[in-house]
Amino acid sequence: MTNEYDVLVVGSGAGALTAAVLAARAGLRTAVLEKSALLGGTSAYSGAACWLPGSQVQQRAGVADSTESARTYLTSLLGDHEAERREAFLATAPRVVAALEEDPALRFEWRPFPDYFDRPGRVPRGRSFVPCDLPRDEIGRLADLVRPSVDRDRAGLGHPDGPLTQGRALVGRLLLALHRTGLADVVTGADVDTLVRAGGRVGGVEAVVGGERRRYAARLGVVLGSGGFERNAAARARHGVPGAADWTMAPAGTNTGAAIDAAVRLGAATGLLDEAWWCPGVAMPDGSASFTLGLRGGVVVDGRGRRYANESLPYDQFGRQMAADPARVPSYLVFDARSDARLPAISLPGGTAEEHLAAGTWVRADSLRELADRLEVPADDLLATVARFNALVAAGEDVDFGRGRDEYDRYFADPALLPVERPPFTAARLVLSDLGTKGGLLTDTEGRVLDEEGRPLAGLYAVGNASASLTGRVYPGPGAPIGTAMAFAMRAVEDLAP
Ligand SMILES: Cc1cc2nc3c(=O)[nH]c(=O)nc-3n(C[C@H](O)[C@H](O)[C@H](O)COP(=O)(O)OP(=O)(O)OC[C@H]3O[C@@H](n4cnc5c(N)ncnc54)[C@H](O)[C@@H]3O)c2cc1C
Structure with missing residues (x-):
């Protein structure tokens, strides 16, 4: 193995980049391996609402949100489904926000956007928040790496003048924070299709980069933040996902589930494979x-x-x-x-x-x-x-x-x-249409990928749509996909760090 890192992060959406930032900030040499030429995936297209209850952002805004009310709300929607992971998420949501906001590059603000169900624990006018707009002079040339908004991207256009907003602001801010650590490499055009087992643990990946097969080694762990399989028509048909690959909102050429498949070949278990955020x-x-x-x-x-x-x-x-x-x-x-x-x-x-x-x-x-x-x-x-x-x-x-x-x-x-x-x-x-599939690799409270017997596959983690969502068949509120991805990214990094 020639490319040696402590942590490999596959994909570059909100969960992946959160993992990369936190790993690099903990002093770990980190590589982000992104299949496409641009960073951010569907996360860059998004409104970047983050459903991370009980954090300092809602407190600053005087919003009547709390971990307790979020627990009541999720329990009323989900019952016993994934109760342990739900608790892990609720405990981590305020912590991941506090950890990210320690970096001046990362700033969030509450905006009104109601939760999606009239259930106990709902916060009037909503509890999700968004990243602050990112002035162009703060991010500089790194902006060219961030995927533009969906309308401009599909039209083959770059960012408009002015600050990066919404999903572009989130991806841009995470990228800026990552860059400032000086400990991370970002490799675009790296299509990861194989996970390498070494010494009883997942110790690296193989990726096709510029037509050439390369190996990357991970001393501590591999975090899959590679999205779902919404762009894969055959996999959608196999798993009975309604809708169509052509109608999904994921950027063209991304999210075909290759990294999920690689984990399954190593014995990983999957769940909710017929599900999506519709x-x-x-x-x-x-x-x-x-x-x-x-x-x-x-x-x-x-x-x-x-x-x-x-x-x-x-x-x-x-x-x-x-x-x-x-x-x-x-x-x-x-x-x-x-x-x-x-x-x-x-x-x-x-x-x-x-x-x-x-x-x-x-x-x-x-x-x-x-x-x-x-x-x-x-x-x-x-x-x-x-x-x-x-x-x-x-x-x-x-x-x-x-x-x-x-x-x-x-x-x-x-x-x-x-x-x-x-x-x-x-x-x-x-x-x-859909915003992405939400079934994928089964994970535990630490984001560790589980095998069919429920045992962690040592060294392998999954966040975001690469994993089966803890929200099951429900979309609780604006920012649930990104918020849950960010929280489990933090838990994964805490678990793999020495
Ligand atoms: C218009 C719009 C608005 C939305 N608004 C919100 C919102 O406000 N809040 C919210 O929470 N959600 C929102 N969503 C949904 C949300 O954007 C997605 O569900 C979420 O971003 C998925 O994150 P992810 O990290 O799992 O995948 P992605 O963000 O799609 O990232 C996956 C990345 O992995 C890369 N990749 C895939 N396979 C490989 C491979 N084999 N090797 C290397 N790289 C690979 C892809 O190229 C991609 O860049 C919105 C979606 C859309 C379309």
């Missing part, structure tokens, strides 16, 4: 999909022209409603001229109305009957659905699906109920 996605002209949330108008119908859920549900819950019935993929968001004929929702990336109408991903007509005919949806049903919806709006209550009742519904749109009545009418095709 969302509705506006179908894009190129066959991809776009993360859609925050509905401000319109009504969603299935292929039969019928409503089936509260359209303002948190996106994972709406995605699960879509997945429950094949007639719901595609669905249609039917909206009127009220929003200047623009999509009454946040859609990342958006695409223009002209592009969508030309591609047929949106259909527009002067009457609902004509719209239904062009969509090949039963016209009488669509008309009846919209008439019923408008009557509920006029009465001021969605007694069918409760849209507008919850704090989350009104966060994006207040009032949450507006009639669909002004021609022209537009239907945007919705498919089932």
Whole structure:
């Protein structure tokens, strides 16, 4: 082995870079091995909300959050599922934030964004927080290594002028902190496909770098932060993950699960393999999909022209409603001229109305009957659905699906109920998208990868979507994917450090 380190981190999302920063800060020689040319994966695309309850960030903002209330909230959602790992997460959440904020490069601030369920322990206006924007002169040329936002990345554009924001700020800040340790190497274009066992423990990896196979040795441990397998159509089909590899939000060319497969070849156990963090996605002209949330108008119908859920549900819950019935993929968001004929929702990336109408991903007509005919949806049903919806709006209550009742519904749109009545009418095709799979390697309270007998595979750790999520089949609140990844990254580093 020629490339020798204390710690190898595979991938460069929020969990991976948190592990790398904490390892290097503990004086450990660390290498980040990232498959693509850019750092950050889906984490860079994200809003970078971090669900890390009970930390100093919420305290600074005077938010009524605590470890105790977060425990109540998670327990009400998850029951006994993963109780031990949940406790480990809750104990670590405030610590990982305190540890990261010791570095002046890492700063976070609370922003209102409600938790996704009206359950005991919920914090009014939410408990998640985000990284502060990162001024360009602070990060300098390192910004070129950070993956741009999803709209710019898919269009082949770099960062806009101005500070790095959201996921780019998180990845940029972690990268800056890592760089300042002087103890870490970052290797891009390193596709890890093999884990090497040495002396009864995982002691390194093999990666294809620039067409050449290289070995990297890890004296203390290998942390997999390599995302899920959402970009792997065959693996999705094998494990029965609804949706499609083309509709996932993970950057093209990433997250095919190769590192998960390598661990399985060494005997690692897996769980939740049919799971993902779901969302509705506006179908894009190129066959991809776009993360859609925050509905401000319109009504969603299935292929039969019928409503089936509260359209303002948190996106994972709406995605699960879509997945429950094949007639719901595609669905249609039917909206009127009220929003200047623009999509009454946040859609990342958006695409223009002209592009969508030309591609047929949106259909527009002067009457609902004509719209239904062009969509090949039963016209009488669509008309009846919209008439019923408008009557509920006029009465001021969605007694069918409760849209507008919850704090989350009104966060994006207040009032949450507006009639669909002004021609022209537009239907945007919705498919089932996801932010990544959330099943993967089974891990314990320290992020150690377990074998089929529940024993740790010495030297091997997994965080983020490479591991089976402790949140099971639930998406508790904004920032759960990234928050849990960061907390277990800390526990992994504490476990492997001498
Ligand atoms: C628009 C958008 C907004 C979102 N907002 C939020 C939010 O606010 N808060 C939140 O918590 N979540 C959010 N999410 C979800 C969240 O971004 C992801 O679930 C999370 O970032 C996944 O983190 P990860 O580290 O597991 O994977 P990723 O961030 O995708 O990182 C995995 C990295 O590993 C690399 N890799 C994969 N395989 C290999 C290999 N074999 N060898 C080497 N490298 C490899 C990939 O190239 C990639 O860079 C959002 C997602 C999207 C798309």
